[in-house]
Amino acid sequence: MMKINLRKSEKRLSLLLLSVPLILLTLGIYHGLMQTLYRSGMISQTSFAALEYYQGLTLHGVINALVLTIFFAVAFGHICMSYYTGIKMHMTTAWISAVMMVVGTIMTIATILAGESSVLYTFYAPMKAHPLFYVGNALLIAGSWVAFFGWVGIYRKWRREHKGERTPLAVVATMVNFTMWFVCSIPVAYSTLVLLLPWSMGITATVNIPLTRTLFWFFGHALVYFFLLPVYLMYYVMLPTLAGGKLYSDNAGKLVFFLFLVFSIPVGTHHQFAEPAITQGVKYFQSLLTYGVALPSFITAFTIAASLEYAAWKRGDKRKNWFSWMAKLPYFEKDRYLFSYLICGLIIFIFGGITGIINASYSLNSLVHNTAFLPGHFHMTVAGPTFLGIIGMSLYLLERISGKEVRLKRITNAIPYLWTIGMFIFSTGLMVGGLRGEPRRTNMGISYMDPDSPLYRPDWVWTTGTTVIGGVILFAAAGLFFIVLLDLLFAKKTKESYISFPTYRTYHQEKVIPFLNSFKPWLVIMFLLILVAYVPAIFNVMKYTGKEAPPYAPQNPIPLELHKQDVGEVDEGETLNLNQDE
Amino acid sequence: MDKYEIRIMVLTGITLAIFMVAILRSSFTYATGIPECIPYDESFTQPRIEKLDDKLYQIFALAQMWSFEPSEIRLPVGAEVDIYLTSKDVVHGLNIHDVSLNMMAVPGGINKETVTFKKPGVYKIVCHEYCGSGHQHMMGEIIVNYPNN
Numbered sequence: 001m002m003k004i005n006l007r008k009s010e011k012r013l014s015l016l017l018l019s020v021p022l023i024l025l026t027l028g029i030y031h032g033l034m035q036t037l038y039r040s041g042m043i044s045q046t047s048f049a050a051l052e053y054y055q056g057l058t059l060h061g062v063i064n065a066l067v068l069t070i071f072f073a074v075a076f077g078h079i080c081m082s083y084y085t086g087i088k089m090h091m092t093t094a095w096i097s098a099v100m101m102v103v104g105t106i107m108t109i110a111t112i113l114a115g116e117s118s119v120l121y122t123f124y125a126p127m128k129a130h131p132l133f134y135v136g137n138a139l140l141i142a143g144s145w146v147a148f149f150g151w152v153g154i155y156r157k158w159r160r161e162h163k164g165e166r167t168p169l170a171v172v173a174t175m176v177n178f179t180m181w182f183v184c185s186i187p188v189a190y191s192t193l194v195l196l197l198p199w200s201m202g203i204t205a206t207v208n209i210p211l212t213r214t215l216f217w218f219f220g221h222a223l224v225y226f227f228l229l230p231v232y233l234m235y236y237v238m239l240p241t242l243a244g245g246k247l248y249s250d251n252a253g254k255l256v257f258f259l260f261l262v263f264s265i266p267v268g269t270h271h272q273f274a275e276p277a278i279t280q281g282v283k284y285f286q287s288l289l290t291y292g293v294a295l296p297s298f299i300t301a302f303t304i305a306a307s308l309e310y311a312a313w314k315r316g317d318k319r320k321n322w323f324s325w326m327a328k329l330p331y332f333e334k335d336r337y338l339f340s341y342l343i344c345g346l347i348i349f350i351f352g353g354i355t356g357i358i359n360a361s362y363s364l365n366s367l368v369h370n371t372a373f374l375p376g377h378f379h380m381t382v383a384g385p386t387f388l389g390i391i392g393m394s395l396y397l398l399e400r401i402s403g404k405e406v407r408l409k410r411i412t413n414a415i416p417y418l419w420t421i422g423m424f425i426f427s428t429g430l431m432v433g434g435l436r437g438e439p440r441r442t443n444m445g446i447s448y449m450d451p452d453s454p455l456y457r458p459d460w461v462w463t464t465g466t467t468v469i470g471g472v473i474l475f476a477a478a479g480l481f482f483i484v485l486l487d488l489l490f491a492k493k494t495k496e497s498y499i500s501f502p503t504y505r506t507y508h509q510e511k512v513i514p515f516l517n518s519f520k521p522w523l524v525i526m527f528l529l530i531l532v533a534y535v536p537a538i539f540n541v542m543k544y545t546g547k548e549a550p551p552y553a554p555q556n557p558i559p560l561e562l563h564k565q566d567v568g569e570v571d572e573g574e575t576l577n578l579n580q581d582e
Numbered sequence: 583m584d585k586y587e588i589r590i591m592v593l594t595g596i597t598l599a600i601f602m603v604a605i606l607r608s609s610f611t612y613a614t615g616i617p618e619c620i621p622y623d624e625s626f627t628q629p630r631i632e633k634l635d636d637k638l639y640q641i642f643a644l645a646q647m648w649s650f651e652p653s654e655i656r657l658p659v660g661a662e663v664d665i666y667l668t669s670k671d672v673v674h675g676l677n678i679h680d681v682s683l684n685m686m687a688v689p690g691g692i693n694k695e696t697v698t699f700k701k702p703g704v705y706k707i708v709c710h711e712y713c714g715s716g717h718q719h720m721m722g723e724i725i726v727n728y729p730n731n
Contacts, residue, residue: 046715054712054715057712120712126673126689127672127673209673209688210691249583252587274684274693276617276619276668276686276693276694277619277690278619279618279619280618280619283616288602291598298597298598299591299594361604361605362605363609364608365616365684366682367684369710370675370677370686370711371710437680437708439709439710440710441712442717443717444718446719447718448718455718457706508584543621544619544620544621544691545690546621546623546691546692547622547689547690549672552672552714553714554714554715555714557646557648557671
């Protein structure tokens with residue numbers, strides 16, 4: 001096992017990047033549980049313990065889906081780039097990036113906690129957030145770019161010094177992920193900084209809504225792959241060895257990551273099937289391209305399964321039939337807890353992937369679009385493999401950086417299994433509810449789940465009840481994780497501090513294939529596909545949008561500017577009545 | 583690539599091809615489409631119901647914080663309805679689950695979908711996009727009577 005020692009500054013940076021999101025996660029997880037209670041009607045009010053439902057929902061999304069994932073991807077990226085190339089981290093860019101990300105996160109979270117930005121993590125205009133919410137988000141994203149710029153230097157240096165050699169898979173994976181991330185977040189940075197920020201400050205009066213939505217989804221779908229690829233890296237580079245075997249094929253792994261580079265972005269309008277201002281043809285084309293993204297996941301399913309099967313054979317699987325290998329894996333070895341985090345994530349992801357294909361399937365989407373089916377699906381991706389991979393690897397890295405060892409090993413090992421059980425119950429509740437028409441992102445406790453309301457829907461009672469059971473189990477699993485983490489904090493330092501990952505081995509001795517060892521051809525295909533998919537989409541939203549929109553506050557149906565200018569003239573009675581409806 | 587990898591690629595290709603054919607077939611043979619986009623015109627923002635003949639209707643629906651206009655729509659059984667939808671303020675959703683009608687109301691854009699109400703009953707309209715603090719109270723219904731109304 002190769003070891004690298006981190007310099008003091010590298011250690012500090014890694015600890016900062018790993019711990020900031022874990023601390024915030026307590027808030028994000030808390031409001032995950034609270035939502036199941038609101039939605040089921042157990043809490044039948046607009047706010048609880050000083051946190052309003054939609055404010056908490058915004059926190060849940062921003063912290064869990066943006067802050068946690070971006071911070072982890074950067075922290076893990078720094079360590080992987082330096083571990084697998086043997087080149088030290090580029091500290092100037094790394095610190096600039098970390099400071100930008102921390103400052104951005106503080107801004108964003110502060111405006112949400114102040115109740116000024118209850119716009120959810122998708123921040124759909126014309127609902128307006130506090131200007132610092134947009135600035136904060138932009139800083140968080142741009143901060144992650146700066147880290148990536150440092151890695152470009154490391155990558156080029158490694159390539160110069162190792163001409164003709166096979167680039168390590170982990171390096172390809174990290175570079176692919178951040179190349180895709182950089183490209184996809186340029187439009188959303190443009191949208192937040194150039195379109196939404198001046199508009200939120202009152203400098204520009206109106207904004208083109210379908211345009212902002214299309215720019216958001218250019219980013220939004222690639223975002224989910226950005227969550228996923230660091231964990232895919234763990235599946236390819238670490239899981240086979242953790243299981244006691246070897247990766248089936250290195251070239252297959254590279255092909256998978258390059259396919260993600262090509263297909264992640266030009267599929268975004270499959271989130272906009274139900275929207276106006278984009279023609280059916282554009283949506284149709286991107287729906288078909290979405291199947292392109294299914295391809296690398298199918299290859300992964302095979303490659304990882306084959307690697308695990310080989311591991312099981314090495315561990316003494318005699319029967320060697322289709323299923324016998326599944327019983328021979330190290331599920332409950334307390335010194336190998338990372339395996340259980342990764343395998344549980346994989347099991348959940350099987351269902352997350354299949355339901356994703358349903359959502360992307362053009363007309364089938366009409367049945368489930370924006371219903372509870374959607375969170376049911378994406379909790380099995382982002383709160384499945386991504387979340388488990390992130391917390392498992394964070395613990396693994398914190399142990400090694402601090403030179404301490406987890407003491408509650410059995411609990412550590414049990415957490416992902418508990419999480420998996422909770423997730424299946426929770427997602428079943430959401431998805432069945434979605435198939436019965438339950439809307440997502442809705443405080444149902446004060447309307448649909450209130451027996452006294454004219455909107456009462458008795459057919460949603462048991463589905464939302466199921467999500468509560470799942471939510472409680474998930475909350476318990478996350479609670480145990482925080483206990484393990486706190487216990488680690490108070491443990492004594494027992495070892496020297498170093499980073500080591502399971503040794504990467506491959507089953508097949510493969511030749512270096514030039515087009516799988518270079519970014520150039522893939523970047524060209526990527527840009528061509530983006531042009532073909534998105535030029536018509538942007539052209540559409542410019543052509544079909546008839547009117548731009550002024551900003552609105554979530555509490556008031558009257559546009560903000562109008563409200564400010566003629567407070568006397570605006571029909572105050574009507575405003576008051578509407579507010580009383582709540 | 584070894585023979586297993588080639589097999590899995592072929593299998594994947596076949597699976598994806600089946601999915602694609604299913605999509606093409608559902609859209610062309612069964613005409614289960616998704617909303618069309620219509621060039622913007624101010625007249626779409628006037629909520630109203632227009633009866634073209636016994637079975638054909640046009641509904642110009644307007645979503646706003648926090649109601650649908652028209653909020654109660656009465657139709658005969660078997661009515662074939664073109665629904666035009668837009669928003670007066672923020673983004674809303676319009677979902678009539680029983681007929682799989684699923685549209686977004688986006689300010690500045692006009693959405694169109696055609697749907698047939700074959701069975702009598704009360705079809706609830708749900709807003710499924712977060713649209714502010716009153717989101718969960720948005721209400722609307724389509725009452726399909728038998729035999730006429």
